[in-house]
Amino acid sequence: MAGASSVLEDSSLLSRLDRGLLRLERLFALVSGIFVFGLMVLAVISVTGRNGFNEPLPGYVDWIEAFMPLIAILGVSYVQRSGGHIRMDIVVGRLGGRALWAAEWLTTFAILVLAVALLWGSWSHFLRSFDMGAPLWSRDSSIDIGLPIWPAKLVVPVAFAVLIPRLVLQLWGYGRAFLQGLDRPVAVPLVQSAAEQAAEEAEHLAARD
Amino acid sequence: MDPIEIGLGVTGALLVMVVLGMRVAFAAGLAGLIGLVWIFWDRFDYAPDRFGRALTIAIKTAGQVPHSKVSSQALSLIPTFILIGFLAYYAGLTRALFEAAKRWIAWLPGGLAVSTVFATAGFAAVSGASVATAAVFARIAIPEMLKIGYDKRFAAGVVAAGGTLASLIPPSAILVIYAIIVEQDVGKLLLAGFLPGLFSAIVYALLIVGLALTIKGFGPPVTGFTWRQRFESLPPALPIVAVVVIIICFVYNPFGGDAWGTPTEGGAIGAFIVFCMAVFRGMRWPELKDALLETAKLSIMIFTIIWGVLIYVRFLGFADLPSAFSDWITSLHYPPLLILVCILLAYAVLGMFMDAIGMLLLTLPVVYPAIMALNGGEFVSAEESAFGMSGPMCAVWFGILVVKMAEFCLITPPIGLNCFVVAGVRPDLSVQDVFRGVIPFFVADAVTIALLVAFPAIVLWLPSLA
Amino acid sequence: TEWNVSVWGKRRAFTEHIHKLAELVEEKTNGEFTMNISYGGLSKNTDNLDGISIGAFEMAQFCAGYHPDKNRAITVLELPFMGVNTLAEETAVSHAVYAHPAVAEEMANWNARMLMTSPMPQYNLVGTGEPRDTLESFDGMRVRATGGLGEAFKAVGAVPTSVTSSEAYQAMESGVVDTVAFAQHAHLSFGTINEADWWTANLNPGTVNCPVVVNIDAYDMLSDEEREALESSIPEAIDYYLSNYGELLQRWDSVLEEKGVTKVMVSDAELEKFAEVANPIHTAWIEEMTAQGLPGQELYDLVNSTLEDTRASN
Ligand code: NA
Ligand code: NA
Numbered sequence: 001m002a003g004a005s006s007v008l009e010d011s012s013l014l015s016r017l018d019r020g021l022l023r024l025e026r027l028f029a030l031v032s033g034i035f036v037f038g039l040m041v042l043a044v045i046s047v048t049g050r051n052g053f054n055e056p057l058p059g060y061v062d063w064i065e066a067f068m069p070l071i072a073i074l075g076v077s078y079v080q081r082s083g084g085h086i087r088m089d090i091v092v093g094r095l096g097g098r099a100l101w102a103a104e105w106l107t108t109f110a111i112l113v114l115a116v117a118l119l120w121g122s123w124s125h126f127l128r129s130f131d132m133g134a135p136l137w138s139r140d141s142s143i144d145i146g147l148p149i150w151p152a153k154l155v156v157p158v159a160f161a162v163l164i165p166r167l168v169l170q171l172w173g174y175g176r177a178f179l180q181g182l183d184r185p186v187a188v189p190l191v192q193s194a195a196e197q198a199a200e201e202a203e204h205l206a207a208r209d
Numbered sequence: 210m211d212p213i214e215i216g217l218g219v220t221g222a223l224l225v226m227v228v229l230g231m232r233v234a235f236a237a238g239l240a241g242l243i244g245l246v247w248i249f250w251d252r253f254d255y256a257p258d259r260f261g262r263a264l265t266i267a268i269k270t271a272g273q274v275p276h277s278k279v280s281s282q283a284l285s286l287i288p289t290f291i292l293i294g295f296l297a298y299y300a301g302l303t304r305a306l307f308e309a310a311k312r313w314i315a316w317l318p319g320g321l322a323v324s325t326v327f328a329t330a331g332f333a334a335v336s337g338a339s340v341a342t343a344a345v346f347a348r349i350a351i352p353e354m355l356k357i358g359y360d361k362r363f364a365a366g367v368v369a370a371g372g373t374l375a376s377l378i379p380p381s382a383i384l385v386i387y388a389i390i391v392e393q394d395v396g397k398l399l400l401a402g403f404l405p406g407l408f409s410a411i412v413y414a415l416l417i418v419g420l421a422l423t424i425k426g427f428g429p430p431v432t433g434f435t436w437r438q439r440f441e442s443l444p445p446a447l448p449i450v451a452v453v454v455i456i457i458c459f460v461y462n463p464f465g466g467d468a469w470g471t472p473t474e475g476g477a478i479g480a481f482i483v484f485c486m487a488v489f490r491g492m493r494w495p496e497l498k499d500a501l502l503e504t505a506k507l508s509i510m511i512f513t514i515i516w517g518v519l520i521y522v523r524f525l526g527f528a529d530l531p532s533a534f535s536d537w538i539t540s541l542h543y544p545p546l547l548i549l550v551c552i553l554l555a556y557a558v559l560g561m562f563m564d565a566i567g568m569l570l571l572t573l574p575v576v577y578p579a580i581m582a583l584n585g586g587e588f589v590s591a592e593e594s595a596f597g598m599s600g601p602m603c604a605v606w607f608g609i610l611v612v613k614m615a616e617f618c619l620i621t622p623p624i625g626l627n628c629f630v631v632a633g634v635r636p637d638l639s640v641q642d643v644f645r646g647v648i649p650f651f652v653a654d655a656v657t658i659a660l661l662v663a664f665p666a667i668v669l670w671l672p673s674l675a
Numbered sequence: 676t677e678w679n680v681s682v683w684g685k686r687r688a689f690t691e692h693i694h695k696l697a698e699l700v701e702e703k704t705n706g707e708f709t710m711n712i713s714y715g716g717l718s719k720n721t722d723n724l725d726g727i728s729i730g731a732f733e734m735a736q737f738c739a740g741y742h743p744d745k746n747r748a749i750t751v752l753e754l755p756f757m758g759v760n761t762l763a764e765e766t767a768v769s770h771a772v773y774a775h776p777a778v779a780e781e782m783a784n785w786n787a788r789m790l791m792t793s794p795m796p797q798y799n800l801v802g803t804g805e806p807r808d809t810l811e812s813f814d815g816m817r818v819r820a821t822g823g824l825g826e827a828f829k830a831v832g833a834v835p836t837s838v839t840s841s842e843a844y845q846a847m848e849s850g851v852v853d854t855v856a857f858a859q860h861a862h863l864s865f866g867t868i869n870e871a872d873w874w875t876a877n878l879n880p881g882t883v884n885c886p887v888v889v890n891i892d893a894y895d896m897l898s899d900e901e902r903e904a905l906e907s908s909i910p911e912a913i914d915y916y917l918s919n920y921g922e923l924l925q926r927w928d929s930v931l932e933e934k935g936v937t938k939v940m941v942s943d944a945e946l947e948k949f950a951e952v953a954n955p956i957h958t959a960w961i962e963e964m965t966a967q968g969l970p971g972q973e974l975y976d977l978v979n980s981t982l983e984d985t986r987a988s989n
Pocket of ligand 2: 560561618619620621622625626
């Protein structure tokens with residue numbers, strides 16, 4: 001299984017776009033991490049409120065459910081950028097040169113097809129819960145305290161709207177590598193052997209031991 | 210075309226995409242989407258002018274899944290458990306645990322290796338992920354074992370195997386995922402993992418002691434710690450105990466009386482305590498930011514697989530494949546136990562090539578109903594069931610078996626991730642070395658699984674009290 | 676014709692009318708019109724209206740309180756202390772409200788058409804500790820109750836606490852809540868009865884309303900014969916549901932006895948006080964709906980008049 005891998009950089013337009021998008025992606029990932037922390041704080045408030053003051057947090061479950069898309073989906077593109085979504089690399093791990101770039105281009109293109117479809121699907125899921133004419137623009141609300149659900153539903157198409165340019169950049173990177181027969185192209189995650197990958201993971205931990 | 214044929218066709222396409230190296234999450238999502246289009250168009254008798262309609266329905270159906278499946282209180286345990294592990298590392302709990310284990314039990318034959326096993330088990334009580342546990346202990350425990358003359362391959366094997374305990378002993382992200390897929394009580398499953406995890410650790414320890422007694426030149430026992438030194442090693446490791454006790458009290462109160470809250474709350478309170486410790490030990494915003502980013506990355510990776518696979522599962526629902534498979538399994542004229550063993554063996558083979566979480570998410574929607582049907586259905590009583598346990602208990606038992614299989618796969622070649630991680634941490638060790646060192650633990654794991662199958666009480670005793 | 680039907684959970688008293696309907700329709704059309712009932716395979720329960728609107732499946736069950744903003748008009752049926760006492764009354768008021776044009780219009784936004792209700796008994800409390808049978812005793816009580824019910828309990832000083840229905844047992848065991856409001860079958864299937872010391876037999880604070888709807892296009896595409904088979908089977912399916920639930924209610928007393936659960940009777944005076952406290956919730960509901968352009972008062976009066984008519988005809 002391939003985990004994280006490295007992305008090379010240079011001064012080309014492609015690489016500059018890659019880094020520009022990365023800034024946004026990293027921000028989204030940090031939002032995700034902060035909301036994980038928020039989840040913890042919310043539980044502490046809920047438990048102390050309940051046991052200490054007989055004042056449980058109203059709508060505790062509703063709030064958690066509203067947070068979850070921010071935690072789980074918003075950063076999907078950040079993970080894609082570094083090749084962090086798991087896969088089986090038994091086959092691609094053996095490929096090299098143009099064959100490798102062709103395979104990467106094809107599977108990335110397949111992801112793009114899915115991402116475009118899901119952008120459409122999740123947007124229509126959002127639209128069904130959104131109504132300009134209703135109070136709080138809400139046409140779908142949570143079970144306990146009637147929280148409008150459209151903001152949480154909107155997170156999903158936003159995440160895909162960032163994933164799509166990321167995939168386009170990667171297609172560009174792989175396509176360029178294929179046409180020019182490059183060895184170490186920029187702006188795409190490079191396949192690492194399992195050993196390289198583990199070494200990097202170890203290095204990461206070492207940095208803070 | 211028969212929906213079941215469509216189901217099989219799309220499942221075949223999914224396997225091809227996965228083998229070709231497409232990210233598992235997206236391959237599953239795309240397979241599910243294609244399957245939905247196919248199913249809906251089939252219902253329109255493949256009329257060309259209605260393809261657009263079928264496509265629209267399929268895309269809108271798939272587009273619901275990411276938001277609606279991820280917005281779940283139970284799933285919120287996963288990022289919390291991951292955060293605990295990262296915070297525990299900053300809180301210095303890892304080294305403290307190893308030091309305490311060393312001073313207390315290293316006098317046994319093969320003592321340092323035994324200490325490593327129990328220290329990993331202790332760390333497992335705050336860490337939800339196996340790979341991270343192996344990586345951390347490779348840095349701390351292997352050098353000490355080498356210093357006193359352990360075979361380097363064996364030392365590496367101990368750490369790789371010890372790391373797998375993190376997914377059985379609660380908190381465990383993978384047990385939560387199992388509970389969600391099969392819609393069973395998360396608290397009961399977490400509780401059920403505790404004894405089998407401890408049991409696995411004891412089997413590992415017995416194996417090491419046995420090897421130390423039979424093989425000449427095995428690492429010597431470490432003696433000479435005074436009682437004072439021993440007791441001094443405890444306070445730094447104590448927070449682990451506190452966290453464990455709190456999580457258990459939130460799931461099921463062993464002191465009698467009411468439990469303190471729900472498992473979700475327990476996980477979060479545990480994380481908060483470890484967070485306070487880490488701050489006390491000097492963690493500041495740069496480190497916290499790092500921990501949060503790492504937590505986000507791992508959580509997003511897991512959640513992407515979850516929603517991707519659930520798009521595929523939604524398609525399976527429309528194709529009715531799971532019930533067809535369970536009808537087929539129950540119609541087989543073999544003893545249920547034999548079928549169960551075959552399924553576990555199939556997991557062992559599959560796990561050689563796949564990631565644990567991906568493997569469970571892809572297979573459980575089909576395999577789990579079959580196992581439940583084999584036992585006699587969801588509502589069967591213990592007396593009338595095939596495995597001698599009620600429906601809900603069978604769900605718990607099978608969950609622990611499957612997770613143990615998934616853990617086993619972390620140390621089997623060719624893709625045993627824990628072994629790669631250990632080899633990565635130690636430049637002087639090749640992956641082949643670690644795989645060779647871990648071989649004895651295959652035997653231990655096989656024994657453990659056989660015993661868990663033969664004596665379900667090891668799994669079911671704790672949850673049956675709750 | 677083959678219809679996919681999306682419901683959730685496990686097969687239980689709450690879904691029996693759907694199975695009966697499928698059976699009757701298939702019989703009447705000699706197997707021409709069949710229904711595939713899927714428990715959770717086609718959609719998440721809170722997304723069932725979305726699935727109908729997309730056209731992913733043809734029939735579905737949902738509960739109004741899961742997402743009030745999706746179905747504002749029928750939330751009148753979930754107001755506390757409307758005075759509904761029996762399942763027959765619950766069926767009558769539900770079907771009267773479903774037939775109101777405002778409801779049909781709101782459902783049409785989801786491309787849905789009301790077919791029938793899933794009558795639920797009143798959500799009575801099970802609780803631990805000393806029985807609570809006066810308004811004062813509700814003060815500070817942590818109760819698992821959602822929507823309008825939650826508000827009614829809040830009005831008398833209780834603290835509505837959110838846990839999902841599947842976590843309700845654990846929440847009660849762990850003292851996160853002292854009491855849980857459910858219908859009887861849910862107290863049984865979620866195990867809250869096992870933890871209980873007492874049950875309020877006659878508090879009858881209100882219930883949830885869970886209709887069964889069909890996709891309008893699918894309904895229009897039925898042949899006349901099929902549509903006739905469907906419509907004519909509804910009363911029979913509901914009757915089957917009522918008699919089946921009736922058996923469960925008869926068993927209920929023996930379940931209470933077996934588990935050693937005290938049956939708490941709340942005095943009429945206390946009930947009246949409670950209903951009065953809940954009155955402002957009714958007024959607020961009517962105002963809110965009117966402000967949104969829904970005939971709030973009309974729907975509210977329709978429930979009351981139907982209730983009177985039903986009682987008069989018995
Ligand atoms: Na763990
Ligand atoms: Na493996």
